[in-house]
Amino acid sequence: MAPKIDRREFLKLAGIGGVVFASGIGCSVARNGVSAATSDNEDFYFVQLSDTHWGFVGPEANPDPTGTLPKAVAAVNSLSVQPDFIVFTGDLTHTTEDPRDRRRRLGEFKEIVSKLKVQSIRFMPGEHDGSLDKSKAFQEFFGPTYYTFDYRNVHFIVLDNVSDPRARLGEAQLQWLNADVSKQNPNSKVVVFTHRPLFDLYPQWDWATTDGSQAIDILLKHPNVTVFYGHIHQEHHRMTGHIAHHAAKSLMFPLPAPGSQPKRTPVPWNAATPYKNLGFREVEADVNHVKYDITEYPVVRS
């Protein structure tokens, strides 16, 4: 049997001997999802990117709107161990009322992320992508807006709380969610990806899902649920019962802390600290202990 090496051990080795970083070992560990030596109970990790807002123009918030996403792609590609998969939690593009522009932006976004080394990528719309056309254009490029998939022993649920412009999941999706959660083994692990917060983080700024409490009630039936979302353009962590909710940073412009100022205007760009508060995260799933270690990464290293 081939000797096993998990990612933590690998990173430790890589840290000790930089040569290991440049070797092919990184690749073999990164692809351990297909290695004969792995099992469903081994740790894995994924990368979450969010709110790339491709098409945004606003130099006071980000004077490098066309450079930030490619820089983030390069940063992910430079990770010493490539993730098992990547997820984009919505607002891939900045909204436009012109359907042709919307499709052009979605196409450009898709072209840029096609340069990611890891092409196991999950997408979902944000309200900027999908609320003006009920995600019609989004589906042409990326398929369904809500779905499930399984990786190792974790069941992933992607929820759509943006295609209805009223920020609702809707009765049909809630019934679908209830049916899916009900058939999960109580010992299984569930991770939810969505764009808006499912709880009322700050409804005054539209930081909520109108019927999100119904989704949370359904998810609370399961003992092991964790939610990763975007929308609020900053790192944020909140518990509702035993469910942890983790918001990710944006890759276009940061937003202020909930309710910290009268208007939800982007945090101004600071030339002295470019790309500050923009970034992505890696999430290491410790499958046996139902634990998710989150590491935040900047777009560019200072």
Place this chain on the structure above:
Amino acid sequence: MKRMVTPLVAWTAASALILFLSLTQIRSGNAQAPERVIKITAHKFAYEPDRIDLKVGEPVVLELTSKDVTHGFKIPDLGLRADLEPGETARVRLVPEKVGTFEFYCDNFCGIDHENMSATIVVHESDAQIEN
């Protein structure tokens, strides 16, 4: 034991009657008070007017319309919301119970500047404060 029950029943009945009369008077009083109608028009990406001044206890009816697309009207602090469909009028009855400034905003994603579509209701203690 029965002797004790009788006064208790009588007391309870009397209390209920007083409460009923009080509620009737309150309801009657409210019904007689004229309800000011305030018209609010929504369009991309603003409400007109963008500030509504009210007095505590004054019942008002907000008549909301949309000039263009479907907008929303939501005041989280007061637990009120409505959909504003073009060509229709949404009526929201409101009796402000406390002084303060309450933001309302569009919660129906309506376009590029949707996130800045908001306005305020300012509730005052008295008419004099409104005039001032």
